[in-house]
Amino acid sequence: MQQMIPLGRQSRQKVYPGVVSPTETLATGFDRPPRRQYRLLSQWVGLPLVLLLLLIGWQMLVMMRDYQSFILPGPAVVVERFIITAQSGLLWHHTSITLQAALGGFVLALGVGVLLGYLLAHLRWMERALAPVLAASQAIPILAVAPLLILWFGTGFSARALIAGTITFFPILISTIVALRGIPHELREMALISGATRWQMLRHIEAPLALPVLFGGIRTGLSLATTGAVVGEFVAGRAGLGALITIARGLFDTPLIFVALAMLSGMTLTFYLLVYLLERLLVRWEW
Amino acid sequence: MYLKTLIIILMLMVLLVAGCSAGSPPSATSEPEQPGLPVTHTPVAADQQLRRVTLALSYMPNVQFAPYYVARSNGHYVAAGLDVVFDYNFETDVAQRVARWPQSQIEFATVSGASVLLARQQGLPVQSVMTLYQDFPVVFFSKSNVPLATPRDLRGRSIGIPGRFGESFYALLALFYASGLTEDDVQVQEIGFTQAQMILEDRVEVAIGYAMNEPVLLRQQGVTVNILRAADILPLVANGIVVSEQLIEQDPDLVRRFVHASLRGLQDTLDNPDEAFTISLAEVPEAELGDPELQRQVLLESLPYWHSALTDEHGLGYSDPEAWEQTHRFMLASGLLTHPVPLAESFTNEFISD
Numbered sequence: 271m272q273q274m275i276p277l278g279r280q281s282r283q284k285v286y287p288g289v290v291s292p293t294e295t296l297a298t299g300f301d302r303p304p305r306r307q308y309r310l311l312s313q314w315v316g317l318p319l320v321l322l323l324l325l326i327g328w329q330m331l332v333m334m335r336d337y338q339s340f341i342l343p344g345p346a347v348v349v350e351r352f353i354i355t356a357q358s359g360l361l362w363h364h365t366s367i368t369l370q371a372a373l374g375g376f377v378l379a380l381g382v383g384v385l386l387g388y389l390l391a392h393l394r395w396m397e398r399a400l401a402p403v404l405a406a407s408q409a410i411p412i413l414a415v416a417p418l419l420i421l422w423f424g425t426g427f428s429a430r431a432l433i434a435g436t437i438t439f440f441p442i443l444i445s446t447i448v449a450l451r452g453i454p455h456e457l458r459e460m461a462l463i464s465g466a467t468r469w470q471m472l473r474h475i476e477a478p479l480a481l482p483v484l485f486g487g488i489r490t491g492l493s494l495a496t497t498g499a500v501v502g503e504f505v506a507g508r509a510g511l512g513a514l515i516t517i518a519r520g521l522f523d524t525p526l527i528f529v530a531l532a533m534l535s536g537m538t539l540t541f542y543l544l545v546y547l548l549e550r551l552l553v554r555w556e557w
Numbered sequence: 558m559y560l561k562t563l564i565i566i567l568m569l570m571v572l573l574v575a576g577c578s579a580g581s582p583p584s585a586t587s588e589p590e591q592p593g594l595p596v597t598h599t600p601v602a603a604d605q606q607l608r609r610v611t612l613a614l615s616y617m618p619n620v621q622f623a624p625y626y627v628a629r630s631n632g633h634y635v636a637a638g639l640d641v642v643f644d645y646n647f648e649t650d651v652a653q654r655v656a657r658w659p660q661s662q663i664e665f666a667t668v669s670g671a672s673v674l675l676a677r678q679q680g681l682p683v684q685s686v687m688t689l690y691q692d693f694p695v696v697f698f699s700k701s702n703v704p705l706a707t708p709r710d711l712r713g714r715s716i717g718i719p720g721r722f723g724e725s726f727y728a729l730l731a732l733f734y735a736s737g738l739t740e741d742d743v744q745v746q747e748i749g750f751t752q753a754q755m756i757l758e759d760r761v762e763v764a765i766g767y768a769m770n771e772p773v774l775l776r777q778q779g780v781t782v783n784i785l786r787a788a789d790i791l792p793l794v795a796n797g798i799v800v801s802e803q804l805i806e807q808d809p810d811l812v813r814r815f816v817h818a819s820l821r822g823l824q825d826t827l828d829n830p831d832e833a834f835t836i837s838l839a840e841v842p843e844a845e846l847g848d849p850e851l852q853r854q855v856l857l858e859s860l861p862y863w864h865s866a867l868t869d870e871h872g873l874g875y876s877d878p879e880a881w882e883q884t885h886r887f888m889l890a891s892g893l894l895t896h897p898v899p900l901a902e903s904f905t906n907e908f909i910s911d
Contacts, residue, residue: 340754351846355846425644505647506644506647518843
């Protein structure tokens with residue numbers, strides 16, 4: 271956004287946001303990025319400071335309103351419960367169940383989504399036939415579908431992975447189609463002129479160039495896979511972080527609910543960072 | 558490119574192995590128990606041949622399923638030749654799953670009487686073979702400054718219900734059906750499952766919930782609570798064991814063995830609540846993380862509902878025909894049932910006796 275820009279001996283010229291003539295832009299230059307030390311300061315100090323302020327605000331709210339722990343526990347109570355639950359082995363037990371279902375659903379969605387996305391990107395007639403149906407299916411809330419999947423497939427791993435895969439599938443599908451459609455036609459034509467086979471086109475042109483956009487869908491999908499796994503555990507089953515939340519609710523153990531939510535957040539963040547690192551490694555030309 | 562491909566494959570393998578090996582889901586096989594984790598299987602000798610059956614419990618693990626936990630722990634199911642696996646699911650879903658036996662592989666389920674009638678209305682061939690709760694366990698509750706001696710005390714009061722579904726909603730409809738009050742005489746508020754909080758913060762004057770849940774929690778918070786039992790307003794059939802008609806037809810002996818073993822577990826629970834509580838904690842170790850004493854109170858509050866003068870006369874697990882008739886009439890009058898269902902096919906006392 272443009273600011274008040276001193277123009278030397280000329281009178282100050284007020285520049286309205288979004289309404290700047292090209293000559294002024296060239297004369298005054300663009301906003302400079304913050305210096306490196308400020309960037310590091312915001313990264314290493316800003317975030318922890320914000321978190322600390324949130325924790326303080328949370329604790330003050332609990333103390334001022336004198337909330338019982340089953341209504342709103344304070345952060346210290348949650349941390350203590352986290353440690354106890356972790357030491358008992360129950361936290362990892364439930365987390366591993368959710369992790370399995372989330373990863374299983376993600377792998378399923380990735381396989382089906384990329385394959386179907388490739389077909390829809392290349393076969394217009396298939397896209398015209400399937401795209402409206404797929405789009406309409408997104409209007410159906412997963413909470414309505416999950417009990418049906420449990421009814422048909424039971425409460426085991428396969429049903430929960432299927433629920434996770436259902437919610438993960440669409441972002442991956444769309445990012446695959448967008449990624450492949452975004453490849454310049456000129457590159458494809460050059461490859462064809464050079465005698466590239468379908469496999470060579472996929473391996474040397476489509477796959478590398480589609481990766482940046484596809485990773486966006488993967489990041490989103492992996493986060494949603496966790497949500498899907500939890501939804502399956504809400505509906506049925508005895509283990510998993512979703513089941514732990516349900517059990518904790520039945521026990522009126524609100525701190526334990528917070529523990530499960532913290533673990534879910536941590537799991538999703540870890541997935542996000544892993545995919546980010548993988549993307550940095552594999553798509554170096556984009557960084 | 559090859560190095561990148563190799564890295565991708567390695568990272569995927571690490572993720573998959575981490576997910577699969579970090580903790581396999583508990584199953585009712587011969588896997589050893591791990592301290593602190595839920596009990597998952599029947600302890601059996603290696604040479605013992607048992608028939609594996611599944612009991613689908615409605616909603617979530619809780620000390621209120623103590624009779625079944627005790628029956629498994631005390632070996633009653635094994636003595637009956639059964640390896641019982643517990644499964645957890647929404648109540649309406651367990652009814653559908655048990656109706657689909659043998660495809661669903663769910664032989665038994667805990668379902669309320671109202672849900673049995675609703676299921677039969679939809680053509681689900683399910684039948685109640687044992688009643689655990691002899692009285693409908695839902696209550697109206699309030700702080701001590703709000704009198705709750707009779708239904709008339711509810712006139713003009715704000716009443717919080719979780720929603721227009723489930724047993725709490727049926728209790729509200731039973732109030733209107735039996736007392737002459739209408740919804741215009743009260744202020745109904747749908748508050749989700751926050752009854753205890755809403756009462757504590759005076760956001761509603763009265764709330765509806767299970768006698769062994771929110772009122773116990775409030776008492777533990779030092780709140781004196783008034784109770785008006787829905788069972789005293791209108792006797793309704795409550796929770797019990799349900800099976801499919803096909804199972805009864807094909808293997809009545811299995812049903813009888815399971816019911817008898819469960820009733821032995823119930824008797825042990827009534828005779829020794831402390832031991833039953835300890836056994837329940839092994840099934841629900843999460844209860845030890847927070848306030849185990851609260852859960853003990855939940856169990857103690859449940860005990861009086863599991864026996865009655867009728868069970869003293871006819872035996873534990875008895876299904877009262879009059880209560881079923883009453884429930885049927887109420888549900889028809891309230892519009893919950895659109896047409897009558899055959900009561901004779903909805904429940905039986907055949908399996909509780911020897």
